[in-house]
Amino acid sequence: MLLEIDGLTKMYKKGARANDDISLEVDAGQVLGLLGHNGAGKTTLLNQVVGLVKPTSGTIRIDGRDPVADPAMARRVCALQPQAQAPLTGITPRQAIETMARIRGASRQRARQRTDELIEALELAPWASTVGEKLSGGVQRLTAFCMAAAEPGRVVMFDEPTNDVDPVRRRLLWEQVRALGAAGVAVVLVTHNVIEAERAVQRLVILDQGRVVAHGTPAELRGQDADRLRLEVVAADEPTAHRLAGDVDAVEPAVVAGRRVAVPIATGTATATLAWAQEQRDAGRVDEFSVTPVSLEDVYIRLVGTENGADATEEVGHAALAA
Secondary structure (H helix, E strand, O other), X not given: OOEEEEEEEEEOHXXXXXXXXXXXXXXXXXEEEEXXXXXXXXHHHHHHHOOOOOOOEEEEEEOOEOXXXXXXXXXXXXXXXXXXXXXXXXXXXXXXXXXXXXXXXXXXXXXXXXXHHHHHHOOOHHHOOOOHHHOOHHHHHHHHHHHHHOOOEOEEEEEOOOOOOOHHHHHHHHHHHHHHHHOOOEEEEEOOOHHHHHOXXXXXXXXXXXXXXXXXXXXXXXXXXXXXXXEEEEEOOHHHHHHHHXXXXXXXXXXXXXXXXXXXXXXXXXXXXXXXHHHXXXXXXXXXXXXXXXXXXXXXXXXXXXXXXXXXXXXXXXXXXXX
16 A cells, blocks of 8 residues: 555644544545535645655555654655645746756756647647636646645645635546546545545545544445435525425425525435425425535535535535536
């Protein structure tokens, strides 16, 4: 196994635990997704892998070597796109990507080749020669992704790579994530976008309050939800949404976000549930509704709760609105 983390714990002052007994593995060619609410410990975990933060206890091994004892080794074999935007003032995306590839050990020819490949793949050519202070947040974010992906080493980690990125280029970015895995790189991906992550990763680890609460393939995490459906409703107003949430024949409690309601239902009740939803719409209590298969997003919310899963709850609402 290329990256092995065993019993990793990171405690800060006053006993606060950013990571609490985390264990996970990532092999060469695998794409692992880390999901969790803000403050779940995802970024702290990545920083320990690259040697920027020292664990309180537990072990990390990169190809059998210890990044805590040898942080310089960790930075040689691991690339990281941090959550914060890269400082691009005064330099262009082309310069930033090529320079980072050279710093990470690529030859001049290799650095130029990879820079050209990534600029083309992510359709960044219109901004490739524009200085950073004139770039949008999305283009800056894509540039930072390319800076990590140009010469990724054996392990590459991306912390919220799609923040501020438009939908078209998000799809292109996910294609590059998959390409890195196909090239034999171990990829660790932190994201709040559960739906898109599901299309790019082989395995997922869900963190809540610093602990691993679930792990496995997307299919394994669905588990008991595989034979369920999700009713999504946009109610006429928020009070109506809360009333409707209690009226559905649900297998688990509904999630309400503003006017939007997401309810897991059994497949056997789908016909009756659709008839009920149509009645509510005819009565003016519902603006829109749909029934879809249960997604990994629903599983995530069930595991971390609606308060900690606020970001995912918002995604559910967007999905309902688009139905």
